[in-house]
Amino acid sequence: MIAALRHAMPAGCARRAADRKASIHVLYKAYEIQRSLMNASSAWASMMADMLNDPRLPFSAYGPNQTMASALDVFAHATAPRGKPAFGIRTIQVDGQVHAVHETTVVHRPFGDLKRFTHDGLGADAPRLLLVAPMSGHYATLLRGTVERLLERAEVYITDWADAKYVPLAEGHFNLDDYIDYLIGFLEHIGPGTHMMAVCQPSVPAFAATAVLAAQKHPCRPLTLTMMGGPIDTRESPTAVNDHAVTKPYVWFKHNVITTVPENYPGAGRQVYPGFVQLTSFMSMNLGSHMMSHYKLFQHMVQGAEESAEATKTFYDEYRSVCDLPAEFYLQTVDVVFQRHALPQGEFIHRGQPVDLGAITDTAILCIEGERDDISGIGQTRAALKVTPNLPADMKQYLLAPEVGHYGIFNGSRWRKTIAPVIETWMARYATRDNAADGKPRRGNKLAAVS
Numbered sequence: 001m002i003a004a005l006r007h008a009m010p011a012g013c014a015r016r017a018a019d020r021k022a023s024i025h026v027l028y029k030a031y032e033i034q035r036s037l038m039n040a041s042s043a044w045a046s047m048m049a050d051m052l053n054d055p056r057l058p059f060s061a062y063g064p065n066q067t068m069a070s071a072l073d074v075f076a077h078a079t080a081p082r083g084k085p086a087f088g089i090r091t092i093q094v095d096g097q098v099h100a101v102h103e104t105t106v107v108h109r110p111f112g113d114l115k116r117f118t119h120d121g122l123g124a125d126a127p128r129l130l131l132v133a134p135m136s137g138h139y140a141t142l143l144r145g146t147v148e149r150l151l152e153r154a155e156v157y158i159t160d161w162a163d164a165k166y167v168p169l170a171e172g173h174f175n176l177d178d179y180i181d182y183l184i185g186f187l188e189h190i191g192p193g194t195h196m197m198a199v200c201q202p203s204v205p206a207f208a209a210t211a212v213l214a215a216q217k218h219p220c221r222p223l224t225l226t227m228m229g230g231p232i233d234t235r236e237s238p239t240a241v242n243d244h245a246v247t248k249p250y251v252w253f254k255h256n257v258i259t260t261v262p263e264n265y266p267g268a269g270r271q272v273y274p275g276f277v278q279l280t281s282f283m284s285m286n287l288g289s290h291m292m293s294h295y296k297l298f299q300h301m302v303q304g305a306e307e308s309a310e311a312t313k314t315f316y317d318e319y320r321s322v323c324d325l326p327a328e329f330y331l332q333t334v335d336v337v338f339q340r341h342a343l344p345q346g347e348f349i350h351r352g353q354p355v356d357l358g359a360i361t362d363t364a365i366l367c368i369e370g371e372r373d374d375i376s377g378i379g380q381t382r383a384a385l386k387v388t389p390n391l392p393a394d395m396k397q398y399l400l401a402p403e404v405g406h407y408g409i410f411n412g413s414r415w416r417k418t419i420a421p422v423i424e425t426w427m428a429r430y431a432t433r434d435n436a437a438d439g440k441p442r443r444g445n446k447l448a449a450v451s
Helices: 002-008 011-053 063-079 140-150 176-190 203-215 240-247 250-256 275-285 287-303 306-319 327-339 413-429
Strands: 091-094 097-109 112-119 128-132 155-161 194-199 224-228 271-273 364-370 396-401
Touching: 011 063, 063 287, 097 176, 112 176, 128 140, 128 176, 140 155, 140 194, 140 306, 140 413, 155 176, 176 194, 176 203, 176 327, 194 203, 203 224, 224 413, 240 327, 250 327, 271 327, 287 306, 364 413, 396 413
Parallel strands: 128 155, 128 194, 194 224, 224 364, 364 396
Antiparallel strands: 091 097, 097 112, 112 155
16 A cells, blocks of 8 residues: 555655655664764763762862762763663552562563562452553553552553564564454453553553453453543544644655664564654653753752652653554554544454444443643543443443643552542442442452542
8 A cells, every 4th residue: 555655656756755764764773873872971971970979089079060060960861871671669568568569471472571560468359450551662661650559459460562673573563453462362361350451552452452352252351441541532632642643644654753673683674663753752742841850850969959859860761761663553553543533433443353342331441531631632531431332321430630641640649649549449349240230349349448
């Protein structure tokens, strides 16, 4: 199809498209060269900052040197090399008791693993929750705070998607069909009676996977499905992200943002949407805020406010850690989710078969949105409640979190204190398949008391 479009272009347009395609391929190599240079600069700046801060040196307490050291430290941190972060959740405190956290990888697949988190304080009746992390440029560790809070009351499984540049070409391709298949496989591994929660982008494949399982009356269809800030129907309250997706034709994305993994990675030759392009897009959306955050970081370091400075550094350590997406997954998402709105229009196809949302009759659905979400606008996730005609009304719930942005839905104090309890109560209400019929919480379930 893409080839046909290209040949249909006038000669000049075709040449320009070819030039753009060549440019994006060169861009990845140029980025790698720049990254190598910046890594060296970061190391030098860090060394100089340490030297200026060394109390054994006579000039370390000199005022201008402290300012210079802080500036160098900010630069070193902003340009430091970053790989895949670790979850690093060692302990958790529940009801005043501290418990050791156990993290294991229970399923390993080329494009994503399934991780399991548990602790000794969980009872035998604790719910099992599959947390579906976004495949949108950041690692699953972006949901570290989400896992920590949910782990207080539930056994948490999370999708740990791979960085596409590390997946050899021999492993094949990965698109939305594969994403849905992975979710179904993960649910089958965890077993019947599992809850599922999707954060942002995976709301669409999680919703579709639920419908596929429901149509089969599969025993592993989830008890509940919670979708948070997800693009179920991006025609509702479109954001700048949505506008960008519909103002450019599909072929534009293929020619302008898709590139090839360089030779120095295991996935050499694979077509990807690069993580550094996604990071640039994210940061440009709120460039002023990011610049102010780094200025405040500099001020905190000059003032010796170490706790505030460390909090900012920790956030950006995670935010700047990005990974590549398989090109076929990215392009299909742009086409199916953002341009054709296939799922809410009843036109979504999985493995050649229509996905029937009407098949969902006993999976309770909770939709959560943030009032200030500038990525998924108000109503986009709530749309899921309108396109499940055979799901009883008492098995549908909607929460609009006031004054909460996109990341605040699943991280931060309001997530911990206000939003998470709603999810826990919802899981408690539909703790078994039988409860789907009467909407009553299971007796003895610890979550039933959470409000």
